[in-house]
Amino acid sequence: MAYFRSNVLVCSDPECIGKGSEKILESLLAELSKKGLAEEVKVMDTPRIGDCDKGPEILVYPEGYHYVGLTVEDIPFLVEEQFLKGRPVNKLLAPPKKEEAQELREPTAKEVRVVLRNCGKINPENIEEYIAENGYAALAKVLTEKSPDEVIQIVKESGLRGRGGAGFSTGMKWALTRDTVGDVRYIICNADEGDPGAFMNRAVLEGDPHSVLEGMIIAAYAIGAQQGFVYCRAEYPIAVKTFEIAIKQAREYGLLGEHIFGTDFSFDLEVRQGAGAFVCGEETALIASIEGKRGEPRPRPPFPSVRGLFGKPTSINNVESYANVPQIILNGPEWFASMGTEKSKGTKTFALAGDVKKTGLIEVPFGITLREIIYDVGGGIKNDLGFKAIQTGGPMGGCLPEEFLDLPVDYERLSQAGSIMGSGGMVVLDEETCMVDIAKFFVKFIQDESCGKCVPCRVGTRRMLEILTRITEGNGRPDDIDLLEQLSVEIRQDSLCGLGQGAPNPVVSTIKHFRKEYEAHINDKVCPAKVCRALISYEIDPEKCVGCTLCARNCPVNCISGELKKTHVIDPDICIRCGICKQVCNYGAVLVK
């Protein structure tokens, strides 16, 4: 290969072509040879640079200049300045991009990246970059060397379990779907990530869509499906767009469609957008939604592997489950099974949120302890406060207190401790958190999202929320804890789907581990964490107050009185307990009681 001192990539996305990028390429070549630079500067086309709305666009390396909105008239000047004289043409440069929010940091020593290995590293809108990272090699291997049964066997051996939360063996699910008699089978990717604060799946869909796509094609081959669907919530517009670009590029390369890799295997898929109902993350509700029906769950069995989408055998797996598959094929099931614990293999992504110093997306091997996640990966509790609890598994998960910090994280151990793995939400709570308030927050979420089909969930969560609300407002009754416990048993036993069955978890786990806090609210009318507004009052410490008037000037309801340089007083009857006075006081004179 000849040595070129500069390389120019011209975007050949249809949008840029529509704006004349082909003419730009031609005139670039003509102008370069006119100036005698054809031997020094190489011009290539590239699938997509990313700013096609401002196209036509080119990238100039090694400097990395990004020129946008080019016209043929610009080219002679651009070539003269950029390539002959070596000066960037500022007026044609793309405006500098704002640094995107860093959800993904450099991994710490405890982290292992399998699912997230390409995220933030490759351009997700360019299939070639994925191929450069050994992408689609697993698919090629599967289609040319393995039978569908062998593929299922490999996935079974790896010990991969569903990453959506239930943790059912992925290989087993594929086998069940394959074994059901029928002419048509479907596969679905569940990308309806709805847990508050969770964004693991979104990061994969936006950062490395082809890994999910490749996993789906392999799954389709294994179970014998010709058609697949990606069900993604409409609140993820970038994920939807990125995935659609990925599908388009895969089609262009013949990786989707008829006779993939020159074999008899044909498969295609499309993206379906959900309207944002949390319950549609439940598989039977999701299937109903794709069918165009109201997103409500139905009783199982029959499971989707027997009767799924349009009544046909369907395998429905989570984004993260699919993203693991190509790596398992390439590196072998032993490699995957070497990570994790006895029954939970591989790695898991978590959205670490709440009161930790380093929040964000992490990927850790199963078996890591909660303490390692919070203190080594997360950097410890914010403001160096004490740890109180960690909430895992999303709204249907549970809160675990300090004595569980050394618990190794896997599916079984989290369930035994009274929480769940869920899809990977992790909220760390510091000592200033009120656990009754937290339980109320999650029950409110579930109550809002209950689809209303079955009574225990629809009415039960409503009653539960009412009880929790009155406890936090200081109107709790002596038997409220018993009532909540009784209600929890009934909702769990009698609800139709996972949403209702899991709904009592936040209440049950907080009562189990923080019963004293409930009792303090109900019996003593005190909120120990000083969070519940109805149970606290603000006072000014006369010894510390210097009479600066700052609190009085900032009070939104003007309930603080006092003259300059004299002690101020809060009128508790007017005070709305917003806490602004405490925030603004420079002398620490505002006390919460």
Place this chain on the structure above:
Amino acid sequence: MNAIKSLDDLKKIREEALAKRKVTETSGATQVIVGMGTCGIAAGARETMKAVLEYIEAKNLPNIVVTQTGCIGLCEQEPILQVVMSEKEKVTYGKVSPEVVKTIMENHVEKGEVVEGHVIPMQG
């Protein structure tokens, strides 16, 4: 775009993609800068540039970024060629003919030894 029909097709695309990525990722442990202002070009910088590129191509040297710069105010010393090696200070050579390029590339760029005879002494 051609459809991928075999493992070889995929490999070919992978190699191309890797080559493209190399282009975009070369951060350049070594930078060779040629002065290409009007003065430089008039003094024969184009020949100097060509000689640099030919040398790199002939020896297949990795990780070198060749860029240009404008007039640095030493027009009488053109063609000017500068070499920046990772952490070290920039060395500026003057009156670099294609023959001198060879000496510089061989001794400085490849072996890290500054070719003293051609360095422009910088003041301050």
